[in-house]
Amino acid sequence: MELKSALKRCMRCGFCRASCPVFKETKNEGSVARGKLQTLLALLEGEIPASEKALLRLFECTTCDACSLACPAGVEVSPLIEEARRRYFAKLELPLHEWKVEITREMGNPFGEVMPRSEGEASVAYFPGCTTQFRAREIEQAALKLLSPLFDDLSVIRDFCCGAPLLTFGSAWEGFIARNRAKLEERGVDTLIVTCPGCYNTLRKHYRIEVVHLSALLVESLEELTFAPLSARVGYHDPCHLVRGANIYREPRELLEAVPGLELRELEHSQLKTRCCGAGGGFPLAFPELSARIARKRLEEAKRAKVELLTTFCPSCYLHLRTLAGEDLIVKDVTMLLAEEAER
Numbered sequence: 026m027e028l029k030s031a032l033k034r035c036m037r038c039g040f041c042r043a044s045c046p047v048f049k050e051t052k053n054e055g056s057v058a059r060g061k062l063q064t065l066l067a068l069l070e071g072e073i074p075a076s077e078k079a080l081l082r083l084f085e086c087t088t089c090d091a092c093s094l095a096c097p098a099g100v101e102v103s104p105l106i107e108e109a110r111r112r113y114f115a116k117l118e119l120p121l122h123e124w125k126v127e128i129t130r131e132m133g134n135p136f137g138e139v140m141p142r143s144e145g146e147a148s149v150a151y152f153p154g155c156t157t158q159f160r161a162r163e164i165e166q167a168a169l170k171l172l173s174p175l176f177d178d179l180s181v182i183r184d185f186c187c188g189a190p191l192l193t194f195g196s197a198w199e200g201f202i203a204r205n206r207a208k209l210e211e212r213g214v215d216t217l218i219v220t221c222p223g224c225y226n227t228l229r230k231h232y233r234i235e236v237v238h239l240s241a242l243l244v245e246s247l248e249e250l251t252f253a254p255l256s257a258r259v260g261y262h263d264p265c266h267l268v269r270g271a272n273i274y275r276e277p278r279e280l281l282e283a284v285p286g287l288e289l290r291e292l293e294h295s296q297l298k299t300r301c302c303g304a305g306g307g308f309p310l311a312f313p314e315l316s317a318r319i320a321r322k323r324l325e326e327a328k329r330a331k332v333e334l335l336t337t338f339c340p341s342c343y344l345h346l347r348t349l350a351g352e353d354l355i356v357k358d359v360t361m362l363l364a365e366e367a368e369r
């Protein structure tokens with residue numbers, strides 16, 4: 026659908042206000058989906074100038090899609106925000122976003138690290154993704170520990186970024202993913218197993234390849250896995266991009282419940298109605314304090330549920346919540362917890 030027509034589907038009812046994590050903090054109409062969509066429409070129709078204030082609204086969004094779930098008109102907000110970012114990115118000065126885009130093009134990843142080599146010749150491969158392999162290696166190691174008994178031969182693809190940072194920040198990316206697709210074809214890889222929700226959604230939507238989320242694979246293999254007992258009250262934070270982006274929320278729970286003695290406690294906002302931790306959509310780059318406030322709200326929910334350990338299934342949520350929790354609460358990716366408890 027053409028962008029303006031999609032924006033005009035918004036009935037201005039304001040139902041999205043109750044669910045937006047950013048609006049909950051700012052109480053500013055411009056922060057919520059209704060305000061953003063009206064601002065964008067006014068920009069496109071030339072009713073307001075493309076001022077820094079107006080354009081910054083497009084980046085004041087974690088792309089959590091809580092608003093889309095609440096919207097009676099069925100407006101899918103985050104794809105509209107991403108499309109708008111593509112149009113206006115070059116007009117706005119966002120140094121950290123620009124650096125991420127430049128460095129992703131130059132070095133192949135948004136952290137400016139040297140890309141490691143891929144390993145193996147198998148057609149099935151684990152794809153850790155940049156955040157995991159450069160900032161949360163413990164998730165990659167845990168995933169490989171869980172996968173190794175299930176596969177005689179498994180490759181690991183490490184030498185490219187899926188392209189999600191370019192897509193999220195609104196930069197051109199078609200050539201970037203075409204090169205990645207060619208690399209997969211050259212290596213004869215036909216199936217990617219992933220742990221990062223951002224990679225999962227990007228690969229699934231934009232690559233011609235089978236993409237499997239580790240949680241789904243492990244649920245299917247539960248008969249082959251045994252876990253040591255863990256006596257603990259454990260919470261699970263549903264990552265927005267995994268639950269609302271990919272409808273995966275039963276599998277992580279099934280896996281946690283397979284650990285003997287583990288008591289799974291639901292947070293107040295869970296499953297499809299999960300509450301964002303503030304880490305998505307490049308939001309912390311431009312709004313670090315707001316992002317931290319949003320994470321603290323989520324951590325307060327974990328405290329109220331009296332959990333001893335908070336889990337999630339996303340490297341970005343894990344890193345963000347772990348940083349903000351400090352010494353108050355242990356935060357782990359589900360992959361890490363399962364690998365620690367896995368028995369051979």
Ligand code: SF4
Binds near residue numbers: 039058059097100
């Ligand atoms: S809930 Fe949907 S229709 Fe209503 S104001 Fe928000 S985006 Fe517009």
Ligand code: SF4
Binds near residue numbers: 056058089092093
């Ligand atoms: S996607 Fe999330 S942060 Fe963005 S406007 Fe909707 S509810 Fe708010």
